[in-house]
Amino acid sequence: MFDEQMIEMLCEGVIDTLYMTIASTVLSYVFGMIMGVLLVICRKDGIAPRPMVYACLDVVVNLTRSFPFLILMIAVIPFTRFVVGTTIGNNATIVPLVIAAAPFVARLIEASLLEVDAGVVEAAQSMGASTWQIISKVLLPEALPSLLNGSAVAAITILGYSAMSGAVGGGGLGKLAIMYGYNRYQTDIMFITIILLIIIVQLFQMLGNWATKRSDKRVF
Amino acid sequence: MSEPIIRICELEKKFQSKNSEVYALQGINLDINQGDVFGIIGRSGAGKSTLVRCINMLERPTGGQVLFEGRDLCKLGDSELRKARRSMGMIFQQFNLLMQRTAIENVCFPLELVGTPREEARKRAAELLELVGLADRAGSYPSQLSGGQKQRVAIARALATNPKVLLCDEATSALDPSTTESILSLIKDINRRLGITAVIITHEMSVIEKICTHVAIISGGKIAETGPVEEVFYHPKTEAARIMVTPEALKPEKLPKERVVRIVFHGSSSLEPVIGNMILDCGKPLSILYSDIREMDGAAFGQMVLQLPDDEDACRRIYAFAKSRGLELEDMSRV
Numbered sequence: 404m405f406d407e408q409m410i411e412m413l414c415e416g417v418i419d420t421l422y423m424t425i426a427s428t429v430l431s432y433v434f435g436m437i438m439g440v441l442l443v444i445c446r447k448d449g450i451a452p453r454p455m456v457y458a459c460l461d462v463v464v465n466l467t468r469s470f471p472f473l474i475l476m477i478a479v480i481p482f483t484r485f486v487v488g489t490t491i492g493n494n495a496t497i498v499p500l501v502i503a504a505a506p507f508v509a510r511l512i513e514a515s516l517l518e519v520d521a522g523v524v525e526a527a528q529s530m531g532a533s534t535w536q537i538i539s540k541v542l543l544p545e546a547l548p549s550l551l552n553g554s555a556v557a558a559i560t561i562l563g564y565s566a567m568s569g570a571v572g573g574g575g576l577g578k579l580a581i582m583y584g585y586n587r588y589q590t591d592i593m594f595i596t597i598i599l600l601i602i603i604v605q606l607f608q609m610l611g612n613w614a615t616k617r618s619d620k621r622v623f
Numbered sequence: 624m625s626e627p628i629i630r631i632c633e634l635e636k637k638f639q640s641k642n643s644e645v646y647a648l649q650g651i652n653l654d655i656n657q658g659d660v661f662g663i664i665g666r667s668g669a670g671k672s673t674l675v676r677c678i679n680m681l682e683r684p685t686g687g688q689v690l691f692e693g694r695d696l697c698k699l700g701d702s703e704l705r706k707a708r709r710s711m712g713m714i715f716q717q718f719n720l721l722m723q724r725t726a727i728e729n730v731c732f733p734l735e736l737v738g739t740p741r742e743e744a745r746k747r748a749a750e751l752l753e754l755v756g757l758a759d760r761a762g763s764y765p766s767q768l769s770g771g772q773k774q775r776v777a778i779a780r781a782l783a784t785n786p787k788v789l790l791c792d793e794a795t796s797a798l799d800p801s802t803t804e805s806i807l808s809l810i811k812d813i814n815r816r817l818g819i820t821a822v823i824i825t826h827e828m829s830v831i832e833k834i835c836t837h838v839a840i841i842s843g844g845k846i847a848e849t850g851p852v853e854e855v856f857y858h859p860k861t862e863a864a865r866i867m868v869t870p871e872a873l874k875p876e877k878l879p880k881e882r883v884v885r886i887v888f889h890g891s892s893s894l895e896p897v898i899g900n901m902i903l904d905c906g907k908p909l910s911i912l913y914s915d916i917r918e919m920d921g922a923a924f925g926q927m928v929l930q931l932p933d934d935e936d937a938c939r940r941i942y943a944f945a946k947s948r949g950l951e952l953e954d955m956s957r958v
């Protein structure tokens with residue numbers, strides 16, 4: 404069974420999975436970062452309190468997060484078609500992945516930024532820092548190790564979602580597992596895809612841990 | 624006298640919670656003059672931190688005025704307030720350094736905020752680290768520094784934008800006595816050399832005694848008494864002030880009932896052994912019940928409590944002797 408074609412297919416699966424995961428993670432961070440920062444600065448004890456903005460954002464994030472991913476993926480099919488012109492394949496999977504992951508990323512970022520000592524933010528305010536300066540020079544740099552740690556968590560979660568998307572038209576390892584393992588009872592192929600997924604998860608986590616440790620100047 | 628650099632008028636701060644309101648500050652009036660080392664002392668919860676945070680608007684007062692160089696800070700817009708804050712450095716009990724930046728990068732931080740070119744900022748930061756005696760630790764991260772060293776970095780950082788005022792909220796409360804001493808002398812030194820007005824918040828009498836020129840006693844959100852340190856500490860006029868400034872050993876129940884007198888030293892020569900001479904002069908021994916004298920530039924400051932000998936004649940001689948040295952004996956007997 405391990406003919407050249409099979410190996411080629413597995414390689415392609417790995418590449419597709421990595422592509423979807425990494426692209427979705429990056430895009431989720433673009434949107435999640437904006438939402439996460441807004442959640443932190445707009446809360447009532449934040450540096451630019453805007454209770455209405457906070458409340459709306461909070462609801463939106465909670466709503467999106469309460470959708471099971473597969474259902475969300477089906478629900479946003481019209482939107483996906485509108486954005487990428489199709490509903491199957493890698494790029495079509497990225498759309499629901501980002502919609503599902505961005506609020507999750509927002510929460511991760513919110514938690515990381517809230518870890519920054521309020522005293523340090525206050526010190527910056529006492530030196531006349533503007534809101535934007537506090538975000539860019541205090542909150543984000545001070546939370547960097549925690550943010551990097553969170554990004555590994557986010558990437559791994561998105562990897563899981565991407566595998567799930569194989570059930571409804573997504574590509575990558577998830578599709579292989581379902582196509583061969585579930586539809587054709589080729590458990591050995593399913594087994595290999597699982598091993599590959601585990602390896603990718605391990606790599607993400609190790610990379611995340613390494614980056615976190617390297618960036619943190621607090622412990623020696 | 625010239626206009627005070629900070630004038631606080633009828634300041635009020637009310638904290639509103641769901642079903643109650645707390646007045647953390649009420650009817651505060653204070654004048655802090657250019658060049659003062661102004662201490663604010665009070666018990667925990669008295670409102671010290673709230674007061675100092677109202678001075679640079681970290682806490683928005685709910686009433687009254689805070690005039691900084693004649694301008695009411697409560698009325699300034701955001702960007703003007705930010706500008707005003709740059710003229711007021713602040714240091715904290717917990718240092719509040721940026722943990723992901725080295726010492727020198729921390730000192731550069733306020734300069735970055737105002738867009739100082741990198742090279743220039745580095746140069747100024749290096750000078751400031753030199754000033755606080757930490758030139759050799761410029762590349763260390765806060766986690767590699769001791770508490771005292773962190774506070775030095777914080778002081779250098781607070782001075783980076785050439786402020787006119789340095790606000791210190793319990794700046795030495797997390798430090799051991801000898802480190803406290805060195806940080807206080809650094810602040811005093813900065814006050815003298817750079818002419819920066821310092822506002823020192825503390826709950827320790829010793830901090831005020833060591834470096835302050837003026838003091839305000841705050842109790843229950845109100846100023847109980849304010850004035851030059853010697854006056855308020857040794858001749859308190861209000862009950863709240865008396866309770867605050869009386870050392871534990873001088874509480875009435877701790878002292879004998881009879882023949883107790885107090886001498887306050889307001890800067891008489893510390894070279895003469897006054898008490899020794901007093902004993903020789905009257906020819907009778909007397910006991911020292913309490914003594915807290917510090918020497919500053921050859922002059923003695925502080926107070927001493929004595930129990931006089933049980934001898935009319937000797938007592939008269941002692942009073943006469945004290946008078947000849949310009950010292951006043953204050954009777955503290957309770958009979």
Ligand SMILES: Nc1ncnc2c1ncn2[C@@H]1O[C@H](COP(=O)(O)OP(=O)(O)OP(=O)(O)O)[C@@H](O)[C@H]1O
Nearest residue numbers: 638645647665666667668669670671672673674826
């Ligand atoms: N954010 C807040 N909300 C409600 N009450 C507050 C708040 N901050 C302070 N207070 C109250 O205001 C009073 C003064 O507090 P403050 O922190 O100024 O005291 P402090 O003199 O600095 O005490 P400490 O020596 O313990 O630091 C206290 O009764 C406190 O409970």
Ligand SMILES: [Mg+2]
Nearest residue numbers: 671672673793
């Ligand atoms: Mg306090």
